[in-house]
Amino acid sequence: MVPGTYSVDNFGRYLSDFKAYAKNGQLLETEKLDDNRWRIKNASSLAKITYWIDDTFQDTAATHPIFEPSGTNIEANQNFLLNTHGFMGYFDNLKRLPYEFTVLKPQNFYGSTALKAVKTTPTSDIYVVPTYMELVDSPVMYSVPDTTVLHIGGADVLVSIYSPGKKVKANYVGAIIRSTLEAQKNYLGGKLPVPRYAFLIYLSDKPNKTGAYGALEHSYSSVYYMPEADPERIAQQIVSIAAHEFFHIVTPLSIHAEQIHDFDYNNPKMSEHLWLYEGVTEYAATHVQVNQKILTPEAYLGKLRNYIIGASRYNDTLPFTAMSKGALDKHANQYGNVYQKGALIGLGLDIKLRELSNGNYGIRRLMQDLALTYGKNKAFKDEELFDKITALTFPEIRDFFRKHVEGNQPLPYTDIFKTVGVIYQPVSTEEKVSLGRLELGYDAKAQKLTLENLTETNAFNKKNGLRVGDQLWALNNKTLTPESLSTVFKNEVYTRTPGDEITVVVGRENKRGKIKLKKLKGHLIKITEEKQYVLQIDSAASPQQKIIRDSWLYNN
Structure with a gap:
């Protein structure tokens, strides 16, 4: 392993x-x-x-x-x-x-x-x-060079790309990734904790066996495998993944268990603290965006809602420590929750620390203290970490771990968000302007959004309307891509009035198997939609709630 x-x-x-x-x-x-x-x-x-x-x-x-x-x-x-x-x-x-x-x-x-x-x-x-551990931690990619070096926070950051069709250039990706790294530098106190880092990016022009794309983190580098496609889309995907992978320079580099410090590659022993390695890392990768004002608080709450939705698909009463220990076998089907509930454990811990310290101490300070306590060459014992964190912080934190990480009690979302003046509603309803309820997919070969399903009641008539399998090219003459979808729907659908005319250009396969463009006309409709796990800023929050909220969102 x-x-x-x-x-x-x-x-x-x-x-x-x-x-x-x-x-x-x-x-x-x-x-x-x-x-x-x-x-x-x-x-x-x-x-x-x-x-x-x-x-x-x-x-x-x-x-x-x-x-x-x-x-x-x-x-x-x-x-x-x-x-x-x-x-x-x-x-x-x-x-x-x-x-x-x-x-x-x-x-x-x-x-x-x-x-x-x-x-x-x-x-x-x-x-x-x-x-040997540092050997495994050090990938190398050889090719005709396409590289750029960014000097950020005292570190030299290499961006290296292999793009077989020469579609994506390192300078382009480096320019886009720079702002994310600058934000992370500021989030980590103005200096990166490593002297160097390398992004090794392999872009493929062939189908792959696993059907998956993504990255693998190392202490001083990360390896990316992505499809070779439109430079803007690929760069944004790399940046969104890099935000998580880059934060692994904190954990497990400076904070790790004995199982990782002296890793048994042939008979791996799992640590019970995936909530820390992957969960807190994922939490930080999103929290940095609101902290550095890349996201508004409202947009950030949308990100947190997505974590709650993701976590709802897993077993919420399985102790997270047990899931971590069994991630290779018994609980392998629950592993994905480290990026969902794991991030929410980080959220809950951060807000609890802010509450107990009147806003003066949060999870970033805790991570700094743990790094000082342990560091690269000193591992912690699995069974001692919760007590060590409690000793560094507050007695109440031990109860949080006992109930919600070691125990089987779900995270108390209502109480967590109330602390920072945010209203949490497990179920809510809202009226919205719509084309109808559409389920979208993506055709990677054609690089087009596709219609996977739609309700019978929609903005088009049955004879000249949308069909399952249609490629979605444009809406009101605005090109539809995974990146533009949200903005186009916001401007052309959600802010309009029921009854307004709408045009959609679709690519549809004809009898000869060729894709032909077809322009459809319809009228926007109003639907009532049930929405789960709604988060919104409480306009009536108390002064104390506002203090904790501002501390949570913006302070170090």
């Missing part, structure tokens, strides 16, 4: 022709124990081992495909993605020995990584890392 994936992937199955040699060049006898382990007999005379590695990207037959950001790519003269755990292993009990590895490369290739090469020639790079 690779840290951060929460999936047992057995990378040893991509290794073949394993051989061990004595100092005199003689072959030593070896025994394959399982997918990931080999025993070398008479190893006291061992001088070297050799083997071949196949990459995961081209493995189209795998029944258990590897999530691409943790995978490997070997593409001659194009790209080599070296997630190091896919190429190099370790000897039992020797993970803490230094590793030196040499990469031979074409002269026009550059190795993008957060590592610093100890020696470089036009055709080779030599790297040295103190331990």
Whole structure:
């Protein structure tokens, strides 16, 4: 297992022709124990081992495909993605020995990584890392370079992109990602806690086996696997993911359990604190946006509502610590909740700390104190963390953990939001102007929004109306994309009056299988919609509620 994936992937199955040699060049006898382990007999005379590695990207037959950001790519003269755990292993009990590895490369290739090469020639790079854990934590991507370096908060941030069709450039993505990193720098106190960082971005022009896109975090870098598409859309998707991945420079880099500090790759032991590693990280990735005034408070409440909606799809009475311990097996189907309820645990803890300190202490200060208490080279014991946090803060915090993280009591949303002058309604109704209730999808190949379902009552008549499967091209001459959808509907639908004329351009398949554009005309209608988990600022909030709210939203 690779840290951060929460999936047992057995990378040893991509290794073949394993051989061990004595100092005199003689072959030593070896025994394959399982997918990931080999025993070398008479190893006291061992001088070297050799083997071949196949990459995961081209493995189209795998029944258990590897999530691409943790995978490997070997593409001659194009790209080599070296997630190091896919190429190099370790000897039992020797993970803490230094590793030196040499990469031979074409002269026009550059190795993008957060590592610093100890020696470089036009055709080779030599790297040295103190331990196997830091080796696994250090991916490298080789290709013809398309890079840019941002200097932010005392750190050099590398943005490296492999775009096979040259559609997306590093300078473009770097310019867009800069504002997010500047906001995170300010959020973390004006200085980044790492001297360097690398965004390694692989854009694919082919279908992938897993059907998933995303990223994998490391202490000083993150690897992204995304489709090669419109630069603006891809850049925004990278930024939204990077907001989360970049915050992993705080945890687990500076705050982590013993299970992570001395990770057992072959028989992984899970920590019970995924609420911290992933949940608080996700909370910070969203909270920074309102704190740095990228989002309005109302828009931020919309983000929190989405977390509540997401968490409602999981088992809300399963103790979060138990889910974390069983994330690889027993509770694997609940793992996604770390990004939903996990973020809400961060929210609840932050607001509780603000309440108990009259607004003077929140989760960011707590994370700073934990980093000072532990740090990169000192791990905490799983069973001691809640008590340590309580000792650093307030006795009431132990009750919060006991009830809502270790225990089976759902988070008390009404009480949490009331503390900061926000009204929470589990169910509400509202009237709105609409085209009707539409369910939208996305055709990645055509790069178009599609109509998956619609109610019988809608803005168009049956004969000349929308049909399931239609591609949505434009609304009132405004182009529809995943990025523009919200703005176009706000301006062209929600702010209009029932009965106003509406035009929609759709792409519809004809009898010959060709997509033809068709312009539909209809009239907006009014619907009554039930809405769950509604959050709104309380205009009648007390002065104390306003103090805590402002502290929660804007103070450090």
